[in-house]
Amino acid sequence: MAEMKNEFAKEKSLVVIKPDGIQRGLIGEIIKRYENTGLKLVALKMFIPAPDFVEKHYLVDPEWPIKTGTKTIKSYKDKGENPPSEDPLEITRKVLDNLKKYISSGPVVAMVWQGAHAVGLIRKITGSTEPLTSDVGTIRGDYTIDSYSLADIDGRAIRNLIHASGTPEEAEKEIALWFHPEEINEYRLINEAMLYDVNLDGILE
Ligand code: GDP
Ligand code: MG
Secondary structure, rough: OOOOOHHHHEEEEEEEHHHHHHHHHHHHHHHHHHOOOOOOOOOOOOOOOOOHHHHHHHOOOOOHHOOOOOOOOHHHHHHHOOOOOOOOHHHHHHHHHHHHHHHHHOOOEEEEOOOOOOOHHHHHHHOOHHHHOOOOOOOHHOOOOHHHHHHHHOOOOOOOOOOOOOOOHHHHHHHHHOOOOHOOOOOOOOHHHHHHOOOOOOOOO
C-alpha cells in the first residue's frame, strides 16, 4: 500500500455517546454513520463518568463558560423572553450542573475517530446542539426530539445523544482527558488507500 502523503488524515475527534444514546439502543446506528464516511475508529471504551470528570470535560475549553452563558442569554432575548440571569457565568453554572447529572447518569461510549476533516465531518453528521432544530439527516435531527424549551421547563440538560469535539484543538485536549495515549490505536485501514492515495495504483493485477 502506498504511503499516506499528508498529515490531514491524522486529524482526530472525540465522540461520546451520552447515556440517552445508550438507553435508546443507538450505539450501533451512531457508530455506523461515522464509520460509513471512511473515518477510522482508533479508540473506544464504555464507562460511567463521575460528575467531576464531566465538569473537567466541559472546562477543557476555558472560553466555554462565557460563550455558553452569552449564547443562552442571546437565545432567550431573540425569542423575546427574559433570561434567568444577566450573568453569563451564573447561567453556565446551572447548565453545567445539569450536564453533570445527565452525563453521569449511566454508561457512555467514548470514541476517537481519525481521518481528514474528522472534526468537521463528525459535527456535520451529528447535527447542531438542539435536536428540534438540527437538520434532517443528522443523528440529532433524525433520532431524538428534545428542545431548549422542553429542557428549560424541566430544569435539565438538553438530551442530544452525542458529544462531538468542536475544533481540532478542543479534540486534542478532550482526547488527552478521556484516553491514555496507549489506548489510541495506530494502525492502517485498507480503505484508506481509496481515500488518500494519490495514484490509486494498487487495484489492477
Ligand atoms: P455541542 O458542542 O453542540 O454539544 O454544544 P456546546 O459545546 O455549545 O455545549 C455543550 C452542551 O452544553 C450542550 O450539549 C448542551 O447540553 C449545553 N448547552 C449549550 N448551550 C446551551 C444553551 O444555550 N442552553 C442550554 N440549556 N444548554 C446549553
Ligand atoms: Mg461543544
